[in-house]
Amino acid sequence: MVGLGCLTMKVLVTGGAGYIGSTTCKALEEAGHTPVVLDSLLTGPRAFVKDRIFYEGDIADRTLVARIVEEHPDIDSTIHMAARIVVPESVEQPYEYYRDNVAKSLELFDQLNTLGKPRVLFSSSASLYALVENFEVTEGSPLAPGSPYARTKHVMEMCLTDMAAATDLRAVILRYFNPIGSDPDLESGIYAREPSHVLGQLVMAAQGQKDAFTITGVEHPTRDGTGIRDYVHIWDLARAHVTAVERFDAVLADVDAPSAIFNVGTGDGVTVRELVASFERVFGEKVPVKEAPPRPGDAVGAFANVDRAREILGWTADLTIDDAIASALAWGNKRRGILGYA
Ligand SMILES: NC(=O)c1ccc[n+]([C@@H]2O[C@H](COP(=O)([O-])OP(=O)(O)OC[C@H]3O[C@@H](n4cnc5c(N)ncnc54)[C@H](O)[C@@H]3O)[C@@H](O)[C@H]2O)c1
Numbered sequence: 001m002v003g004l005g006c007l008t009m010k011v012l013v014t015g016g017a018g019y020i021g022s023t024t025c026k027a028l029e030e031a032g033h034t035p036v037v038l039d040s041l042l043t044g045p046r047a048f049v050k051d052r053i054f055y056e057g058d059i060a061d062r063t064l065v066a067r068i069v070e071e072h073p074d075i076d077s078t079i080h081m082a083a084r085i086v087v088p089e090s091v092e093q094p095y096e097y098y099r100d101n102v103a104k105s106l107e108l109f110d111q112l113n114t115l116g117k118p119r120v121l122f123s124s125s126a127s128l129y130a131l132v133e134n135f136e137v138t139e140g141s142p143l144a145p146g147s148p149y150a151r152t153k154h155v156m157e158m159c160l161t162d163m164a165a166a167t168d169l170r171a172v173i174l175r176y177f178n179p180i181g182s183d184p185d186l187e188s189g190i191y192a193r194e195p196s197h198v199l200g201q202l203v204m205a206a207q208g209q210k211d212a213f214t215i216t217g218v219e220h221p222t223r224d225g226t227g228i229r230d231y232v233h234i235w236d237l238a239r240a241h242v243t244a245v246e247r248f249d250a251v252l253a254d255v256d257a258p259s260a261i262f263n264v265g266t267g268d269g270v271t272v273r274e275l276v277a278s279f280e281r282v283f284g285e286k287v288p289v290k291e292a293p294p295r296p297g298d299a300v301g302a303f304a305n306v307d308r309a310r311e312i313l314g315w316t317a318d319l320t321i322d323d324a325i326a327s328a329l330a331w332g333n334k335r336r337g338i339l340g341y342a
Helices: 019-030 062-071 087-092 094-114 148-166 198-206 234-246 248-255 272-283 307-313 321-339
Strands: 010-014 034-039 053-056 075-080 119-125 170-176 178-180 213-216 231-233 259-264 289-292
Touching: 010 019, 019 034, 019 234, 034 062, 053 062, 062 094, 075 094, 075 234, 087 094, 087 148, 094 148, 119 148, 119 234, 119 248, 148 170, 148 259, 170 234, 170 248, 178 234, 178 321, 198 213, 198 272, 198 321, 213 272, 231 234, 231 321, 234 248, 234 259, 234 307, 234 321, 248 259, 248 307, 259 307, 272 321
Parallel strands: 010 034, 010 075, 034 053, 075 119, 119 170, 170 259, 178 231, 213 289
Antiparallel strands: none
C-alpha cells in the first residue's frame, strides 16, 4: 500500500454532509488533509458540505464511485458514514434500512476494492452491545443488537471482517458511543428539526421550545434508575477518525489482522439524571423535568472500556461533558442562521 506516509491525505467521506461526517471533514482539514464528500443529501443539509469537494449521489452508484476515484486518484482511504440512522424508523422500515445500510454498503466496499482503494473506516455503534452487569463493555463483550438499525451495523461489521479476511480490503471499525455537541467554531451540529436524542431534548426544554424534559425509564438497574450512556464530544469523535486514517496501516500491523474494532467513547458512564445535573450546571438554571416509563426498545445502556483505543489506535477523548453541553447550547442558539430553522 502507498500513500499513508504522506503528511497530507485525501479521504473519501461518505455521509460527509451529516452531523458526524461534516465535523469529521472539518477535523481532517484542520489536520491538513482533504476530504472528498459523497452524500445523497437524503438527510444531511447542503449547508454542511460548505465549499468542500462534493459529489451528490448514492454510495451504491458504482459509476459515480469510479468517477470520484478517477478524478481523485490520490484518495488514501474511505470513511464510510453514510447510513440511515433513526432507530424507531428502522423498526417500521426494515427494507429501507437493510437496503441502504447493508446492500448499498456492500456495493461500495466491493467497488472501492475493485478500484484499488482498499482502506475503509466504518461507523459502527455501541448499540450492538448486550447489557452487561457493570455496564462497561470491551470490544469483546457480548453483542445483542436490539433494533433493525443496530442489526444493519452488526451485519456490516461481519461483512467487512469477512471481506478483509478474503480480499485486499482492509477495515478499521469504530463503535461510536453517544456523540454530543458541536465543532469548536459551531459550523455544524444536530440538524433535525425536532432532535429526538436526550441532549437535543434538554436544549429544547431549556430554551422553552418544550414544557419539560421527560426522563423515559426511572427503574433501570443503574445507580439512580435512569439509563446510562457514554457521551463523547463530537470533536473528540471527529479527531478519532483523523488518527485512524493517519495510523491505518500501523494499527492493522499492530493487531496483525486485516481488520480491527475499537470502542470510541470517553470511558465514563453518565446516567440521565447526571446528564441533567451537568446540563443545569452549564446552563445556570433548573430545567423542568418529568418522568415516564421507558419507551419500547429503550436500552439500559453501556459505557466504553477505552483501553484498546488508547493503546492501539492512539486516541483518547480530551473534552469534558460540560464542554459538549456548552457547545450544544451555543449551537442551539446559532443553528437557525445556518439551517434556516431553529
Ligand atoms: N449519531 C449517532 O449517535 C451515531 C452513533 C453511532 C453510530 N453512528 C453512525 O455514524 C454515521 C453518521 O451518523 P450521523 O449522526 O452523522 O448521521 P446523519 O444522518 O447526520 O448522516 C448520514 C449521512 O448519510 C447520507 N446518506 C444516507 N444514505 C446515503 C446513501 N445511500 N448514499 C449517500 N449518502 C447517504 C445522509 O444524507 C446524511 O448526510 C452513521 O453511519 C451512523 O449509523 C451515529
